[in-house]
Amino acid sequence: MNHFALTIVGRDRPGIVSQVTEILFNQGCNLADSSCSILGGQFTMILILGHPEFTNLASFGEAFKPLEDADLTVALRVLKPGGEIRPQIDGDICMISVYGADKPGIVYHVAQVLSEKQVNITDLNTKLVGTEERPVYVMVLEAVLAAGVEEEDVNHWLAPVRDELQVDITVRTIPTVEL
Amino acid sequence: MAVRSILLYPDPILKQVAEPITAVDETVVSVIQDLVDTMVDSGHSVGVAAPQIGVLRRVLVVDVSKSKLGKDNNHGLLKMVNPEIIEKSGSKMMREGCMSVPDYTGNVTRAEYIVIEFTDRNGQLRVIEASGFEAVAIQHELDHLDGLLFLDRVSSLKTDLYRRKGK
Numbered sequence: 171m172n173h174f175a176l177t178i179v180g181r182d183r184p185g186i187v188s189q190v191t192e193i194l195f196n197q198g199c200n201l202a203d204s205s206c207s208i209l210g211g212q213f214t215m216i217l218i219l220g221h222p223e224f225t226n227l228a229s230f231g232e233a234f235k236p237l238e239d240a241d242l243t244v245a246l247r248v249l250k251p252g253g254e255i256r257p258q259i260d261g262d263i264c265m266i267s268v269y270g271a272d273k274p275g276i277v278y279h280v281a282q283v284l285s286e287k288q289v290n291i292t293d294l295n296t297k298l299v300g301t302e303e304r305p306v307y308v309m310v311l312e313a314v315l316a317a318g319v320e321e322e323d324v325n326h327w328l329a330p331v332r333d334e335l336q337v338d339i340t341v342r343t344i345p346t347v348e349l
Numbered sequence: 350m351a352v353r354s355i356l357l358y359p360d361p362i363l364k365q366v367a368e369p370i371t372a373v374d375e376t377v378v379s380v381i382q383d384l385v386d387t388m389v390d391s392g393h394s395v396g397v398a399a400p401q402i403g404v405l406r407r408v409l410v411v412d413v414s415k416s417k418l419g420k421d422n423n424h425g426l427l428k429m430v431n432p433e434i435i436e437k438s439g440s441k442m443m444r445e446g447c448m449s450v451p452d453y454t455g456n457v458t459r460a461e462y463i464v465i466e467f468t469d470r471n472g473q474l475r476v477i478e479a480s481g482f483e484a485v486a487i488q489h490e491l492d493h494l495d496g497l498l499f500l501d502r503v504s505s506l507k508t509d510l511y512r513r514k515g516k
Contacts, residue, residue, distance in 0.1 A: 263444055345418055346444040346454055347482065349396050349489040349499075 173254035180242035182213040270337030272305040352390040353402035398493030409490040419482040429467035436464035455503035
């Protein structure tokens with residue numbers, strides 16, 4: 171089985187998921203992980219899919235043409251063997267909320283600190299909310315902390331960003347439990 | 350006394366509603382013992398519900414006293430027949446995993462505090478208050494009696510579900 175990452179973006183309207191997955195089904199693709207969401211006015215799809223025979227974009231032939239005709243942007247990435255397998259990420263899960271008056275650099279400055287400390291971001295969403303006069307930027311991310319890193323450490327690392335950018339930041343670990 | 354194997358989803362029994370117990374007889378005592386044995390044998394489990402060992406009856410056991418998160422706030426080993434939550438408040442999010450759904454965990458929000466009524470193994474009606482991890486564990490096991498898995502409670506796969514950390 172060869173694996174691919176397929177991304178599709180286009181103006182949101184009903185029927186996109188159906189049109190895309192009908193094509194994939196008819197091509198004999200297996201959908202593994204996927205994440206689809208509305209961002210701005212665009213519907214975005216990111217799919218990890220497998221196919222027993224296809225090896226590259228050419229294998230799909232003209233299959234995606236109806237999507238492009240429907241004004242959707244389609245991009246396909248061929249994964250190297252094993253690229254579909256999620257790495258084992260050990261450590262405590264931590265949710266970080268950052269919000270404040272909108273200004274440039276909020277995502278970058280938070281991500282920079284986390285990167286320096288080898289914190290692995292596993293999910294990140296941002297939204298511009300509030301009113302036009304007083305826009306508020308909200309970011310919620312999920313990260314995995316390396317062994318020995320505590321909630322207080324992350325708070326401490328992010329304190330300078332909090333002061334510099336005048337944003338509110340809360341850090342909370344989520345215990346993992348087997349029941 | 351027996352360690353039973355844990356049913357794994359998609360076993361259809363896990364999605365069925367368990368039958369109430371009319372009397373705590375020998376068969377019920379034996380189910381309770383099997384649940385305790387199975388829980389202890391797994392080494393890391395803090396609770397097992399009867400449907401997980403293939404018995405569609407309203408019985409569960411919970412013991413968070415040996416876990417890091419529950420050791421300071423617990424009732425020890427709880428054996429519950431016909432458990433029913435009669436009051437709940439607050440909310441607490443934990444990333445739950447389940448022996449019946451291996452390799453995945455998901456963020457689930459549950460009541461932080463519960464009052465629960467149940468019949469004990471001597472047939473006596475009891476009411477206890479539980480909070481924190483113990484309350485979460487009881488709610489998770491109680492869901493099994495109603496054919497619900499934590500997968501029915503996660504809000505979004507996108508952020509909530511991924512492979513469990515190393516066993």
